[in-house]
Amino acid sequence: MAGAALVALALVVLWESRALPLGSLRNPGPAYMPVALALALLGFGALLIALGKRTPDVSSVGWTEWRHAVAIFGVCAFAALALERLGFRVTIALSLAFLLRVVERKGASFSLVLSIAFAAGAFLLFDTLLRVPLPRGALGL
């Protein structure tokens, strides 16, 4: 499966490189190196498929933690969408509260206090003390 994915990726890169000049041997263009790398990836992918018996099958790999993984992935996606809209403190507090209360089933007040304290503390440390600018969102929170 991994070999096939690499082959597919290589083909996509080759297709997408059509729009860029390949150049010549003497004066390689912007597509020269990506095309060479995509061809190499194609070769590696094909070899992995050919030697496929040595690679673990996707279904044989344990996926017991998939629910947690999907929830964490979703929280990260929410954070990426909300970070500049809601601001660092609100986004992080909401993300942590969701993970602690809903995913990890911790107590409501514990989750709330920890989430708010962490978000406020991290903002104070990085933004206020270390002068790393963090987003405040549309409401300036």
Add this chain to the structure above:
Amino acid sequence: MAETLHNLVLGFSIALSPPILLYAFVGCVVGTLVGVLPGVGPLAGISLLLPATFGLDATRAIVMLAGIYYGAMYGGSTTSILMRIPGEAASVMTCIDGYAMARKGRAGAALAIAAVGSYVAGTASVVGLMLLAPPLALFALRFGPPEYFALLVLGLLVLAYMSSGSMLRALAMATLGLLLGMIGIDQMTGYFRYSYGVVELGDGIGVVPVAVGLFGLAEILATAGLPTPPQVLRPALRELLPTRQEWRDSAWPIARGTVLGFLIGIVPGSAHIISSFVSYGVERRLSKRPEEFGQGAVAGVAGPESANNSATSGAFVPMLALGVPSGPIPAVMLAAMMVHGVSPGPLLIREQPGLFWGFIASMYVGNVVLLILNLPLVGVFVNILRVPYPILYPSILAFCILGVYAVNGSVVDVWIMLLMGALGYLLRKLGFETAPIVLGVVLAPMIEMALRQSLAMSDGQYAIFLTRPISATLLGVGLVLITLGLKPLVTRSLDWRARLALAEKGDEQR
């Protein structure tokens, strides 16, 4: 030699100034915390804390980041010995005998031997770095684009060869990293490549979101749903002193680990991980009582711990002298230096002697700080491990988001981290190493520039790489490695890399 000593005095005058000392101390403390926390290795740790150094001048920032690096290497041993959970990958071998010693009531002795071994190895390897980097930099002044191209290609081939498991897979991952490094504006023609209208991608994919995604987020995705970690064994302070016999048993393993670690550290690859595996194997082979390995052998802690700390300094040699990172962690350090306007390479030592020698001297100081920190404060660090992982990982995740966003103040980097996290999770499940991807991303612009400049120099003749002695030699070594990597396919036998992969897998399952 007199010049080296004179420069070292200059370095110590910088490193012992109170502000630099403070940042070395802070780096070591934070690094130890990073090493202790499961899921945050030195790579993700340095990446995450990079934005915190933006307000500092280059010397302070680099001293602090280096402190985080070797602090994390020290800290990783604590969780290995007390919980049988490697804080970072290089501590995997320490888990075996360190935890066995802890279960016999010798946790304190194991921690003390790991700390002293790390101190000796760390200090001795800085001497090696100090003596080797300047002549290597002088030699590198003879390098032109073809030599750099050959060196960078060799670096990737060595990394692929040194990776545990299949060389083919590692090469595929390095190629994937190089392809990711192609995204952004072409430096020679100004064309936008594969950025699909996303302006932020014009500068290319940053190494920080890639590293944090592949190492930090992927680790959280893979481990958050697993059962709670085992109980922490708490050592009493009075148990800290090893017996005379334990000191005797650890002296030679520390010496051998130091030399092995430094030599392996110079070579590209995940040096600190490989060095600890090699050291463990060597100690078991040389031991008069090999049956004790796995049951709490002192040499099984002393050797690997010394080796991985020595490799940490060794890895700085090619980075500082040639400007070529030998693995993912030096690659992130290189990126961090560039953020602060420092360009490591042959000219660094000549043009910024204060920074170079201050950095070297701060490593001596850092090793002393770590020795002082690690033994008496082990109880404090262990308390962090008492925080249940379901509470700890959301906080680590929040730091990942913060750290990645703060580098460029860009949400696009958070998305990149997210995609890399998912990719790293899948690749990890399928048995692929992700370190070559990080190195590929960093090396891609350098390799492309060197290749195109070489071809422009030679009027499109690829023979330029073979007619120049240094590049021909480097590529010849690369060819030998490929041949060695192909050998198990032909003979259908397990080579050392396959055995290493089996050992790693076995340890994960235990």
